[in-house]
Amino acid sequence: MHRLPPWVLVAGVLLVPFSARAQDVTSSPSRSSLAGHRFIPREQVSNPFTSSFVASSSGVSSGSATGPTFDLDGNPVNLEDYKIVSYSQLFTGQWGIADFWAVRLRMLGTAYTGANASGAAGVGVNGVIRGSVGTSFSFKLADNLRLGALVDVAWGPSIGISILDAIRQSISEGSVQTPVTNQYSTTVTPALSLAWAVTRGLGAVVNAAYVNGVVEVNTTSSDLDMAVVQGALDLDLRELGSIPLGLALDYSAGYSVENKRFRRYVLGFGIFYTGRPGLTLGLDLGYRRSPLGTKDVFTTSISGIFSLRYDFD
Numbered sequence: 001m002h003r004l005p006p007w008v009l010v011a012g013v014l015l016v017p018f019s020a021r022a023q024d025v026t027s028s029p030s031r032s033s034l035a036g037h038r039f040i041p042r043e044q045v046s047n048p049f050t051s052s053f054v055a056s057s058s059g060v061s062s063g064s065a066t067g068p069t070f071d072l073d074g075n076p077v078n079l080e081d082y083k084i085v086s087y088s089q090l091f092t093g094q095w096g097i098a099d100f101w102a103v104r105l106r107m108l109g110t111a112y113t114g115a116n117a118s119g120a121a122g123v124g125v126n127g128v129i130r131g132s133v134g135t136s137f138s139f140k141l142a143d144n145l146r147l148g149a150l151v152d153v154a155w156g157p158s159i160g161i162s163i164l165d166a167i168r169q170s171i172s173e174g175s176v177q178t179p180v181t182n183q184y185s186t187t188v189t190p191a192l193s194l195a196w197a198v199t200r201g202l203g204a205v206v207n208a209a210y211v212n213g214v215v216e217v218n219t220t221s222s223d224l225d226m227a228v229v230q231g232a233l234d235l236d237l238r239e240l241g242s243i244p245l246g247l248a249l250d251y252s253a254g255y256s257v258e259n260k261r262f263r264r265y266v267l268g269f270g271i272f273y274t275g276r277p278g279l280t281l282g283l284d285l286g287y288r289r290s291p292l293g294t295k296d297v298f299t300t301s302i303s304g305i306f307s308l309r310y311d312f313d
Contacts, residue, residue, distance in 0.1 A: 048148020
């Protein structure tokens with residue numbers, strides 16, 4: 001009778017318990033799951049889950065805005081299309097302290113500039129850096145429902161170079177003004193988030209948030225109060241069959257509380273690889289209309305955001 005070598009028996013003894021532990025890990029429910037559906041996480045859509053993760057996303061966008069041009073006396077002459085391009089980089093980390101509680105840190109950097117003559121003169125070159133800390137508290141209402149309360153505080157400076165604003169200020173002041181503008185903002189965003197596992201493979205998230213911010217420009221400051229509503233759907237084809245593909249839709253709208261008028265809206269679509277539990281890899285495409293900084297010049301833009309995230313539980 002043929003006998004197996006001793007090293008084969010030793011390897012088998014070692015691998016059997018390891019395989020059992022691996023099966024236990026993969027079969028354990030994730031904190032981002034409800035009723036067997038694992039929600040596809042996205043940085044653009046807040047959710048009530050308290051999983052631990054690290055994530056990075058890089059985005060580019062191109063937009064346009066219609067605004068006035070001015071003569072040397074500062075009087076509006078006609079309307080021009082301002083072309084704008086931007087790049088952003090976001091890093092996020094969250095620690096799920098308990099099933100009901102998580103804390104997170106974010107760091108965001110954005111640079112945008114005018115892409116044509118009127119855009120270069122009117123918009124200039126701008127750089128923004130934002131740090132953010134946040135926390136989430138959530139609990140299950142039912143097997144397929146989870147409700148959470150989130151609070152995020154963001155702060156940071158921005159530096160802009162605008163030739164057009166410098167010309168207008170120089171004319172009004174009667175002296176040469178610097179084209180460099182320094183801004184510093186602090187934003188507090190409390191939100192309620194509800195996650196609902198609609199059916200196998202399909203999940204929905206509904207959010208309601210309030211944004212309160214203070215923007216300081218040189219020696220002056222202004223307040224911003226905005227109500228935001230958001231809804232999102234995600235479909236994981238892997239849970240319905242064997243295709244490791246996830247699809248997501250989202251829509252959000254923001255309204256100024258004091259002025260009672262529209263401020264921004266975003267429509268997004270995402271496609272993701274879902275073949276490995278815990279790994280989120282995909283591309284978000286978005287259509288956005290929003291004011292340019294603190295100005296009442298509205299931009300319409302198309303963006304693409306590449307996201308990479310890994311969940312530890």
